[in-house]
Amino acid sequence: MTGLTPPDDRRAPITPQLALRVAILGGIALALFAIVFFRLWFLQVLSGDQYLAQASTNRVRDVVVQAPRGEMIDRHGTPLVENRRAVAVVVSPPKLPQAPAARRRELTTLSGVLGMSPRPRRCRVGTEVVRVMELDCLVRRGVWNLPYADVTVKIDLARDVGFVLAERAQQFPGVSIEPVFLRSYPYKTVGAQLFGTVGQVGGGQLKQQHFRGVRGGTIVGQSGLEYTYDRYLRGRDGATRVQVDALGEAKGYLRSRAPAQGANLRLSLDLGLQTAGQAALAKGIELANGNGNPSQGGAFVALDPRNGEVLAMGSAPSYDANLFARPLSQHAYDVNFGDGTNHPLINRAISAAYPVGSTFKIVTATAALVAGIITPGTVYDDTGTFREGALVRRNAGGVSYGPVSLRQALQVSVDTFFYDLGARLNADPTTHPNGGALQDWARRYGFGNPTGIDLGGEVGGIIPTPRWRDSRNRLQARCVRAFQKRPRAARRAYPSGCVFADGTNRSWSEGDNTSLAVGQGDFLATPLQLAVAYAAIENGGTVVRPHVGLQITDPAGRVLQQIAPRPARRVAIPDTDLQAIRDGLHAAAQESGGTSFDVMGTFPKPVYGKTGTAQFTGRADQSWYVAYVPDPVRPIVVACTVESGGFGAEAAAPAVRLILSQWFGVRKQVIAGSSHTL
């Protein structure tokens, strides 16, 4: 080759194979770059917003500050349910020592400080069972329930224990002390069954409409008034929004929202009446015991007949509501609520349905009058017995009253008079499977269905009808068959045996209606239902919807919302009929010879009252008394029952007199009646 070749042409020759392989490498590089570019485009340009949002939530944590719940005050403003500041011990599981030995050492020491046993015991965590100490068990369960959340291991710490932990914070990494609010009930047993309990919202509850908008971990009302009015009482937890780094350490405060205390709930209860009522009920039980009746419980309810405001409601036995303000040990639970305590947690005024005896006669009277079977002047000739086929029913004590009208029949509680009405009001079971006029009127007065009071756990009672009776017989037959075929399985399915019907498998008969006419047989009602029925007599036919909540107020006392539920219905009772019933009730209470004249005769206000004595086989009679005072300023209707308390005038009526005395400021006198009527 001659001459100088231009530099560009003087490249070192490369083999075709190398050229090919370099080209392949270049192709691979090109493909990889393309993939990376497209992926970046997708991440940053197409999905950037989404990742930006994630980055924002990544660095922000909301620290919740518990808001105190609203208080409950009585109708005059006296606090019945308050808040109390307490300290809780909170464990942050990720900050505990990681080494198992160090972790166990710290938890053992902490157990000692908190008075818990450090001995290992069985602990169920989800589906697993491990053997760890009590404190570790709490921590593990907490982590299992809500991972990454702190676990509250002890609420309401004694002051000195709190100081110990605060002073030695360095000894206990991952353990902190936080202020919490606990419920406090200054009047202890007063109204204990009404207020209900509070607790952390459960996983399932979060999905319910009732707790819409509640965040996990919030303390909400779980029963009673706390549950019904939770929306108002709850308040709004405060939140401090902090910027955190990857370890969860706070790096700065973004903004914070102060906790807002819940609104107060003003109740229709009158603290004086409530306290006196519970004392009166206790007195009634005491009177019954004095008569040799083994009474252990009872209930009363006082309503404003105009609007259904519950002025007082009590159930015996009661309990100290403060027991539930903090976690209750199994032992404490057993002592206070276990066997032999006669179910203090049940609010017998709304959750227990009983036969009501003669207090039901106002319903029979209404039905007979409105149906035109009798008029107020119709006279019935009482011979002391009432024959119904082979069955002979007698008046209590076998007394014979001679010719009586409705007024006298109510005054002295003539059973035969109402047996007769019951028999005549009986409808043909085939054409009227739901019963006749008597059942209709029982339903109109509000029996057979819950009244709709703003407390949980209300029962509706039973109005016996031909159809009801048949269905019970069918249930009984099925149960009996089950026991015959497979006794083992049947015992599991029917733990209390076959108790659906009397076992005779007899269908509806006239006798059922006769028993119903005097509040016996299969009829069951709550004290509250009875009070509502008598309120309708007092107010001229309005069946009120009882309520304990009265107003929602802000902490300064301004009314945010009035609670005034509309009446359930109005029943039309002709004035003359109504007047006849009222006359009978007044005569029973305050005219000589009346069943409760001994008790109410000297009361300075007009009292309209009816005794009742519900009979049970194999048990003492249940004492009932229902009365109202149609005062123009402060009318009241009171229903009271004493379980196994004997005759109505012996136990329940004296208790009602004490309650009325409190309401009208009359000197309280314990006067027991002697009437032995049903």
Next chain:
Amino acid sequence: MSATPTPIQRSVEQITARRGPRLLLDPWLLLATLGLIACSLVTIKGATRNDIPGSPLYFFERQAGYAVVGVLLMLALTRFDYSRLREFKLPVYGALIGLNLLVLGLGSVARGSRRWISLPFFQFQPSELGKLLLIVALSAFVVDRVRRLDERETTARLMLLALGPAALVMIQPDLGSALVYVTVALAILFVAGTPGRHLGGLIGLFAVATVLVLAVAPAAGVHVLQPYQVERLTGFVNPSHDPRNATYQVNQSLIAIGSGEKTGRGVAHATQTGLNFLPEHHTDFVFSVVGETYGFAGAALVLSLYALLIWRTLRIVTLAKNLFGALIAGGVLAMLMYQVFVNVGMTIGIMPITGVTLPLMSFGGASYLTTFLALGLLQSIHVQGRIAQTSKGRALVLS
């Protein structure tokens, strides 16, 4: 250099004397190098300003120091004829094995692995330098047997030479570097002209080995990999599965990059980086910082610089004056490409987490210096290639 210069050496000296050595360097490669250094310094300065309280420039100053030393080393290496390294293939290979054995003996433990040797001034990570030593040694061995490349025995022997150090690195354990060794070895064989069926067989063998290590051996009770390595390798398939543990890093990285959007959130507002949600933000996940802070624009710039780097390296493979040069350039190419794609792929969630650093971007002396030495070799191959072309022309004229 020898005392009595040969005619060719003299002519080289004449040329370099006349036109200066810098003009023989590949200017685009140099531009890509300096550009990436600048990007690295800017990114690290922003990302680490809060890492060490009181000294916001701690990492920046060190990285700048490494860069200066590295660039000087690189420039020095360009004046040296890489071909002479062939003579030292045995010492080089011995150093590769020796250093990695040394680290197993007296290395310091960091995060469960023994990868570092503490020297007075900095910690030294032999597996990084080892990549380059392997490239040089293996290239020399390949050149020795270039006439017998068709034989299966040659391929097997060469591969065993690479797998030895790779196994040592794996024990440390440094899975990422071990995989680099294997990739580099495959690339050198590929460039050298090893028959396709041999390479295919090797890749098949690796696939079988992977299945054995990941699936069969654990079932039989033998755990070749550390549990965290298995989690990382398998976790990227489903990154939202376990956000706090194995795939936490990937998720945080995705959030960081995605939240950068088109133009980035800026240093002050890059919360993923600033609040330490992004792990290893100045080393393994430095690309995520670029993505968050400077957005698609910044990430694309960095990737373009890498593209430039790769393109120029490919070109140097073809320019090399001899096979040794081409093989070294091919090895370096594989090393860079593998690290760039595995690292970037990891940050954008399409590759498993293997602890591979991003060349020239990640903070770290060993990785930085290794990369500069590699780039120095590339420039040397370029310089020698240009000289060979020029002098070949001149020699023809002279003869």
